Amino acid sequence: MHLAALYRYPLKSGRAESLASADLGALGLAGDRRWMLVEAASGRFLTQRLLPQMSQLSALWSATGGLTLSAPGCSSLEVALPQADGNLREVSVWRDNLSVPDAGDAAAEWLSAFAGRACRLVQVPESRARQVDTRYARPGDQVAFADGFPLLLIGQASLDDLSTRVGRPLEMLRFRPNLVVQGSAAFAEDGWKRIRIGALEFEVTKGCSRCVLTTIDPQTGERSVDREPLATLKTYRERDGEVYFGQNLLPRGIGELQVGMPVEVLE
Incomplete structure (x- = not known):
């Protein structure tokens, strides 16, 4: 095998x-699922279950921990890795609630236009990861x-x-x-x-x-x-x-x- x-x-x-x-x-493979889209108002996580168009959303990970966002018909956007303890946002993943850094307004505006709803982009540093x-x-x-x-x-x-x-x-x-x-x-x-x-x-x-x-x-x-x-x-x-x-x-x-x-x- x-x-x-x-x-x-x-x-x-x-x-x-x-x-x-x-x-x-x-936490697994370097850069894997370190970023997440959440509803702007509630902080609830968003996935293809609700937004199947996310299957067309590319988020390439860089060695510095940032992302390059791209999607059909959209200009690409570079997103820097946010400070681990700065601009924290309360979010939820299934039954877990945690405070994680928000990636800023430019990423939120780009992704809200793509998703057709108000959302934010967040990142989880290793120090704020969830217990399995x-x-x-x-x-x-x-x-x-x-x-x-x-x-x-x-x-x-x-x-x-x-x-x-x-x-x-x-x-x-x-x-x-x-x-x-x-x-x-x-x-x-x-x-x-x-x-x-x-x-x-x-x-x-x-x-x-x-x-x-x-x-x-x-x-x-x-x-x-x-x-x-x-x-x-x-x-x-x-x-x-x-x-x-x-x-x-x-x-x-x-x-x-x-x-x-x-x-x-x-x-």
């Missing part, structure tokens, strides 16, 4: 960046703006199995993984507890429950009229009222990941 693909999503629910290599830290649910993690395990865990892994064979059942090829980016593994059997990752990629170890914590976001074409931003692939997933991947596809991971070390690295199941 080997690591077949690496993806980073600098802006939660924005377009993916395909990477050949990436630094891995306590301690039912599945240790105290001190943290996550940035991802839904619940720092990393998501999917086996290529699992997607191939789903594509066969749906009857058409499906894009991996519908499921927004960070890590894609090739060479395993379909859904083999369901039974893994610990893995090693190169020299780096990871704890496999729980399956990833899926939602309507998987029905959005990552290329066009349009929802599938037949509600695929969620409809097919419900026929064989539903458990206790949730539909699962992919596995959430916690990193147990820091270093560099590279596409092509061997993947070993430790437990």
